[in-house]
Amino acid sequence: MKIHFIGIGGIGISGLAQFMRFKGHEVSGSDISDSAITKKLRTLGITVTVPHAAEAITDQDLVVHSAIIRPDNPEIVAAKAKDIEVLARREALLQILNENKVYAIAGAHGKSTTTAILTSIMSGSAIIGAESKAFGSNVRYDDKTDVMVFEADESDGSFINSNPHCAIVINAEPEHMEYYDYNYDRFYDSYRTFIKSAPCRVLNAEDPFLKTLKNEGEIEAHWLYPSKEIKNLEYILIDNEPHTRFTLKDLGAFDVWGFGAHIALDASLAILAAHESMDIEEIRANILTFKGIKKRFDIVGSEEDSVIIDDYGHHPTEIKATFQSVKEYALLKGFDKITAIWQPHKYSRTIDNLEEFIKCFEGAQELIILPVWSAGEAPREIDFKEKFKAYNLTMADSITRANNKITVIKNKKDLQILDRGLIIGFGAGDLTYQIRGIA
Numbered sequence: 001m002k003i004h005f006i007g008i009g010g011i012g013i014s015g016l017a018q019f020m021r022f023k024g025h026e027v028s029g030s031d032i033s034d035s036a037i038t039k040k041l042r043t044l045g046i047t048v049t050v051p052h053a054a055e056a057i058t059d060q061d062l063v064v065h066s067a068i069i070r071p072d073n074p075e076i077v078a079a080k081a082k083d084i085e086v087l088a089r090r091e092a093l094l095q096i097l098n099e100n101k102v103y104a105i106a107g108a109h110g111k112s113t114t115t116a117i118l119t120s121i122m123s124g125s126a127i128i129g130a131e132s133k134a135f136g137s138n139v140r141y142d143d144k145t146d147v148m149v150f151e152a153d154e155s156d157g158s159f160i161n162s163n164p165h166c167a168i169v170i171n172a173e174p175e176h177m178e179y180y181d182y183n184y185d186r187f188y189d190s191y192r193t194f195i196k197s198a199p200c201r202v203l204n205a206e207d208p209f210l211k212t213l214k215n216e217g218e219i220e221a222h223w224l225y226p227s228k229e230i231k232n233l234e235y236i237l238i239d240n241e242p243h244t245r246f247t248l249k250d251l252g253a254f255d256v257w258g259f260g261a262h263i264a265l266d267a268s269l270a271i272l273a274a275h276e277s278m279d280i281e282e283i284r285a286n287i288l289t290f291k292g293i294k295k296r297f298d299i300v301g302s303e304e305d306s307v308i309i310d311d312y313g314h315h316p317t318e319i320k321a322t323f324q325s326v327k328e329y330a331l332l333k334g335f336d337k338i339t340a341i342w343q344p345h346k347y348s349r350t351i352d353n354l355e356e357f358i359k360c361f362e363g364a365q366e367l368i369i370l371p372v373w374s375a376g377e378a379p380r381e382i383d384f385k386e387k388f389k390a391y392n393l394t395m396a397d398s399i400t401r402a403n404n405k406i407t408v409i410k411n412k413k414d415l416q417i418l419d420r421g422l423i424i425g426f427g428a429g430d431l432t433y434q435i436r437g438i439a
């Protein structure tokens with residue numbers, strides 16, 4: 001087939017595009033601007049045009065678009081005028097994954113990490129919502145098996161269409177509620193539908209919603225009780241890299257890259273899912289190949305006196321969990337200073353969760369807040385100075401990076417140099433490029 005992906009620069013759509021390309025289809029795509037993702041896609045033989053234009057639609061058999069693409073997009077209009085089938089990503093999944101034995105990982109937090117850990121354990125293809133550092137991509141293709149490890153997205157309801165053989169759910173905390181019209185019944189019913197559609201289920205029994213399914217006897221599953229069945233947590237450095245050691249049920253001890261109870265939870269769910277078909281000793285060995293994912297506790301600079309970390313965390317639950325790991329890592333490294341740089345993501349998310357964001361950074365010797373990354377939202381007033389006055393706070397416009405030094409900038413003037421201790425940036429906007437020195 002000839003398949004065209006609108007919004008191909010997005011991590012989710014790019015994963016589907018690469019997978020279909022690997023399967024032998026002729027793939028093209030477009031986006032509003034070029035990015036590292038679009039440049040990489042071109043190296044794989046995928047034609048990418050910028051910006052969106054009707055001329056990109058020629059004789060394709062199918063057009064797939066991301067959730068944010070509007071019906072009046074010129075390429076959608078042109079495709080419909082030519083009677084070419086047009087599907088949203090969530091609809092296209094029914095066709096793309098229908099021949100695979102899918103291990104689908106869902107949840108508000110930890111999806112990418114859990115998916116990447118399971119990918120390190122199991123053979124098969126994989127589509128992850130972030131780049132696995134083990135193989136330098138968000139997609140792995142294996143034509144020797146029908147197994148697919150897939151990060152299933154609830155933000156547009158598409159996880160319902162992921163054809164799960166095994167549904168793995170880390171948590172079901174409400175997020176992306178705008179898609180569900182802020183209807184919590186609709187949100188939870190989507191999770192219920194996703195879980196029930198899979199013959200194999202691995203679920204966190206201590207999640208507030210998921211445990212109701214167990215208590216009601218509604219779902220049969222491999223239930224994990226993290227507080228009882230994940231024990232002996234220990235944070236260690238292996239080759240100067242962070243690892244969490246833990247014991248799981250009666251399966252023995254495991255080491256996994258990263259720090260924190262949340263990492264042990266993600267790994268445990270992946271282990272239990274893999275154990276359906278794999279020997280536990282093979283799992284124990286394979287999990288050591290997991291090396292983290294890009295932009296999740298991603299150590300992007302390290303010298304004797306300082307470490308720089310980039311983290312995608314943009315929800316208070318994520319940031320709080322990661323910040324606990326940061327404090328453990330700083331302790332092991334012997335650092336007495338932690339500097340947190342936060343680029344809030346979306347005005348709506350920031351305002352809706354402001355009180356929780358205020359608590360996220362407790363333990364930071366300094367907090368630097370950058371302007372809100374709007375993600376297309378209209379600006380709204382937030383008094384960060386007043387709300388975060390309990391911190392050693394700096395309001396800045398941007399940062400730059402040279403070697404292992406970060407310069408904090410306000411009104412086009414250098415405010416200070418950060419070159420000591422543990423420095424971590426949180427956000428889903430362009431902070432990742434600033435902190436890596438490629439802005």
